[in-house]
Amino acid sequence: MARAAQKTESGDERIVDRMATAIHEHRLAPGMKLSEDEVGEVYGVSRTVVRAALQKLAHMHLVDLRRNRGAFVAQPTVKEAREVFEARALLEPRTARSAAERMTPAALARLQSHIDDEHRALDEGDTGRALHLSGLFHVEIARIADQKTVEEFIAQLVSRSSLIIALYWQRRAALCESHAHHALLQAFAAGDGTLAEDLMKSHLLDLLTSLDLRERGSVPQSLREALSE
Amino acid sequence: MARAAQKTESGDERIVDRMATAIHEHRLAPGMKLSEDEVGEVYGVSRTVVRAALQKLAHMHLVDLRRNRGAFVAQPTVKEAREVFEARALLEPRTARSAAERMTPAALARLQSHIDDEHRALDEGDTGRALHLSGLFHVEIARIADQKTVEEFIAQLVSRSSLIIALYWQRRAALCESHAHHALLQAFAAGDGTLAEDLMKSHLLDLLTSLDLRERGSVPQSLREALSE
DNA sequence: GTGAGCATGATTGTATACGATTCTCGCTTC
DNA sequence: GAAGCGAGAATCGTATACAATCATGCTCAC
Numbered sequence: 001m002a003r004a005a006q007k008t009e010s011g012d013e014r015i016v017d018r019m020a021t022a023i024h025e026h027r028l029a030p031g032m033k034l035s036e037d038e039v040g041e042v043y044g045v046s047r048t049v050v051r052a053a054l055q056k057l058a059h060m061h062l063v064d065l066r067r068n069r070g071a072f073v074a075q076p077t078v079k080e081a082r083e084v085f086e087a088r089a090l091l092e093p094r095t096a097r098s099a100a101e102r103m104t105p106a107a108l109a110r111l112q113s114h115i116d117d118e119h120r121a122l123d124e125g126d127t128g129r130a131l132h133l134s135g136l137f138h139v140e141i142a143r144i145a146d147q148k149t150v151e152e153f154i155a156q157l158v159s160r161s162s163l164i165i166a167l168y169w170q171r172r173a174a175l176c177e178s179h180a181h182h183a184l185l186q187a188f189a190a191g192d193g194t195l196a197e198d199l200m201k202s203h204l205l206d207l208l209t210s211l212d213l214r215e216r217g218s219v220p221q222s223l224r225e226a227l228s229e
Numbered sequence: 230m231a232r233a234a235q236k237t238e239s240g241d242e243r244i245v246d247r248m249a250t251a252i253h254e255h256r257l258a259p260g261m262k263l264s265e266d267e268v269g270e271v272y273g274v275s276r277t278v279v280r281a282a283l284q285k286l287a288h289m290h291l292v293d294l295r296r297n298r299g300a301f302v303a304q305p306t307v308k309e310a311r312e313v314f315e316a317r318a319l320l321e322p323r324t325a326r327s328a329a330e331r332m333t334p335a336a337l338a339r340l341q342s343h344i345d346d347e348h349r350a351l352d353e354g355d356t357g358r359a360l361h362l363s364g365l366f367h368v369e370i371a372r373i374a375d376q377k378t379v380e381e382f383i384a385q386l387v388s389r390s391s392l393i394i395a396l397y398w399q400r401r402a403a404l405c406e407s408h409a410h411h412a413l414l415q416a417f418a419a420g421d422g423t424l425a426e427d428l429m430k431s432h433l434l435d436l437l438t439s440l441d442l443r444e445r446g447s448v449p450q451s452l453r454e455a456l457s458e
Numbered sequence: 459g460t461g462a463g464c465a466t467g468a469t470t471g472t473a474t475a476c477g478a479t480t481c482t483c484g485c486t487t488c
Numbered sequence: 489g490a491a492g493c494g495a496g497a498a499t500c501g502t503a504t505a506c507a508a509t510c511a512t513g514c515t516c517a518c
Binding site: 264266276296297298299 | 498499500
Binding site for chain 4: 459460461462463464465466467468469470471472473474475476477478479480481482483484485486487488
């Protein structure tokens with residue numbers, strides 16, 4: 001997970017990466033059915049490896065595996081959405097502080113390039129990809145903090161945030177995000193851990209308030225789903 | 230994960246539970262090879278379901294999956310051990326506070342019964358089982374806090390702590406743990422969130438200092454392993 | 459016309475089979 | 489005698505086949 005591109009990427013890992021990216025970029029919508037045969041045909045592999053990939057995605061809470069029913073792109077509930085951001089609030093601010101204290105010029109450059117990529121994607125109108133890159137910014141911070149364990153948690157939470165945003169986003173201004181990231185970058189450049197921690201805290205709060213988390217569940221895509229739970 | 234015993238537990242889940250328990254209770258030692266054929270024979274299932282189970286255990290960092298080499302009970306490094314306890318320090322104190330604020334008589338009783346079970350196991354000399362139950366105490370707190378997302382993370386970290394303790398434990402006095410848990414219980418009973426948070430913080434610190442985390446790797450179990458890395 | 463019951467098709471769960479990679483161990487060679 | 493090498497065995501990775509479960513649409517009774 002989040003490891004540098006390993007040349008011999010075991011079959012299913014390739015599929016996990018591509019499907020995860022598709023979900024992050026909102027090309028696979030929440031609730032969509034992921035038939036094993038269909039996925040296998042797309043990637044030219046058998047159901048065996050598809051099942052392994054789907055299981056890994058299920059562990060990340062990106063897909064929902066229902067016994068004897070199949071795999072579906074996850075549909076986080078309002079409660080789950082809140083919990084994800086509460087968990088992020090516990091983990092990320094302190095991690096940002098650690099990152100600031102361990103910052104190096106090379107790491108700073110990587111963060112800057114993430115922001116640049118994000119802006120470029122935004123200019124090209126590819127908001128899905130911009131969102132994905134925006135998430136990677138957060139994961140990169142955890143990596144710089146040299147906390148692999150926390151990094152994995154954050155990576156998972158960022159992933160799930162993608163789905164949450166797809167379902168509950170209400171505000172148009174995606175620009176504020178870039179501003180927040182830019183401010184963080186400056187704190188990192190200054191090596192100001194306290195500032196970085198505070199900025200991250202308010203950035204997450206800002207993200208949370210930009211969601212419409214009034215109890216209503218998601219807009220059911222079919223009558224069946226509206227009644228099934 | 231951590232769900233109430235579902236009657237129709239999909240084949241591999243049964244194996245995951247039993248193997249995880251075996252690892253938690255230190256019946257499966259770190260570094261031990263887990264041959265797919267062998268495991269399948271033990272549980273009377275085919276390699277297909279064994280592979281699924283091993284994959285899930287790998288996601289929890291309880292087993293280490295090496296491509297074309299097989300599955301092994303994980304051997305956390307010193308660095309990993311530190312990271313796990315740092316992550317716990319980020320998550321658990323605040324979660325304990327939440328739990329204290331949401332405490333109910335029924336939840337309090339469940340915690341008490343956990344402690345009782347732990348003492349009983351200790352009296353019977355089953356330190357492995359006592360350790361396992363001691364971990365479940367922490368997970369139960371997260372459940373009471375009604376934070377499923379954080380609960381899953383804590384469950385994983387507690388699991389990994391089991392392996393870490395198996396490798397790096399140096400202090401005999403397992404009793405201090407029970408004392409800490411008892412003190413926590415009283416804070417919960419009083420509904421004192423601040424106290425619970427502080428107690429949890431120092432409890433985790435105490436756990437950490439009871440480990441011998443000087444750089445030395447693990448004691449290799451075979452000459453081969455001593456030389457392989 | 460409506461609703462229950464059943465048969466059929468589709469999809470997942472599990473087992474088995476085969477090819478690929480790694481490990482073992484005896485043999486050759488220096 | 490020790491190091492390098494290669495054939496055989498063991499183990500893993502993937503594909504395929506079959507069994508179990510669920511969804512769909514029909515028939516038929518009311």
